[in-house]
Amino acid sequence: MHTLIVVTGPTAVGKTALTIRLANHLGIPIINADSRQIYREMRIGTASPSIEQQQQAHHYFVGTKSIADYYNASMYEQEVMQLLQDDHHPYALLSGGSMMYIDAVCNGIDDIPTIRDDVRKEMKRRYTEEGLEALCEDLKRLDPEHYETVDKQNYRRVIHALEICYQTGKTYTSFRTQEKKQRPFRMIKIGLNRDREQLYQRINARVDEMMQQGFLEEAAALREYRHLNALNTVGYKELFDYMDGRWSLEEAIERIKGSTRRYARKQLTWYKRDEAMRWFHPEEEKDILKYIDNL
Incomplete structure (x- = not known):
């Protein structure tokens, strides 16, 4: 492997659908870069790729850990780098919205010891x-x-x-040296974005869809584990507060939508610092493929 294609962008922008098409076009699997989709017990609340989507293209790092497992960006970096080293295809495809995980692979992360x-x-x-x-x-x-x-x-x-x-x-x-590590491959960074109002509508619709899929029941089954770091994330926190009687279910759902919109803005702010990122609308698939082919 000598070229890593990175596809990222804010939550609900449309990364999964596009990345599956890119993976099939290039004949390669997808290396998932989402710090919560890696946990098998959090399928609905993290909008993990469905079984059908995973059948369309193989995904690494989806549902491979338990919420009780200790895991961090440094461990992710090591596992992805080993995977890339073993891959002999000319391209590899990394996609997700976790800023620290993307950064760990592209730039490296400080070698902080794993805690006993x-x-x-x-x-x-x-x-x-x-x-x-x-x-x-x-x-x-x-x-x-x-x-x-x-x-x-x-x-x-x-x-x-x-x-x-x-x-x-x-x-x-x-x-904490924060030194950028040299990588033995070139990188093509593709950022996906939409009109802000459209993105917010998609976020709101996704939250409603997750609730219909059984997000509340999933969160209720995990309530006793709420102290774990994996569950300290948008959606689960608001539903746990609803279960504690802090607010109504309707209020909790609106808070999830608001927290997710704020997170999307934070993602965009982070990614736009990277001058190497080339931005596209998720529906500009032909332009994206042309951009990749011409580099």
């Missing part, structure tokens, strides 16, 4: 017994540089930094 189970359990115990404020003070002592920039209200980020400090004896800051 005993360290993770100890930090969870301390968080439960001592609280977030105490952990922040500990981080201030162990890594004052990271303490100044970390979101001190995000307990997961505070805990992760402390896990690194205690496991390695080094600061979390020392692992």
